[in-house]
Amino acid sequence: MENVKKKKLHQLFENLEIGIGGVSSSLGVSQRQLRYWEKKGYIKPINEGSGVRHYSLATVYLIAFIKDQLDAGYTLEAAFKKSKEIRIKSKIARKLLRNAFDDIEVTDEAKGYGKIEMGTIKVGDKNAEVVGIVDEDGSHFELKEE
Known part of the structure; x- marks a missing residue:
């Protein structure tokens, strides 16, 4: 039963969509910045071909992290690199602590x-x-x- 709950929570995390306007106003990142980050390959919208930009909750968390790092003085490239390092470390920690x-x-x-x-x-x-x-x-x- 626990695995079913985890799968549903994971699906929600991946499938919940937030529009570019909501992301922009909530996180204080302009829509222009978000499109630039997309162009650079740092973030990816859901359903790119539809013309309407929506982001998964996972991507919104990434955007918030990058914004925090930029506010702390990191470059965009360094902020994205740091986010990748943290994701990898978190994955290792989750595996180690899964049963703990x-x-x-x-x-x-x-x-x-x-x-x-x-x-x-x-x-x-x-x-x-x-x-x-x-x-x-x-x-x-x-x-x-x-």
Whole structure:
């Protein structure tokens, strides 16, 4: 059932369309800029042949990221490159942590503290459980010998 929910959420993320005018006014990026970004290959509208520009929610997130990077002083090329790096790193992190969310223990809901059982590693000739912890000391890892 969980995979069905994830697929539907992914479909919504990919299939929800927002027009160029809505994107422009919401994010403060001119329609002219958006068309330029398209021309450079940084973003791509849905149904290019129809003449009406709509963007997927995924593309809107990308546009917002690029705009933030431009506002921080990055060039358009550098902002797009950084977005690609973050997407790749996020994909790796999701793969690594895919099952970890089943093993989260909330230790203080109000403060957002908790523990995540990350899995087992070999330390010398013994096994140890890796635990990711977020608490008043920040984020850190602990090893629990088995």
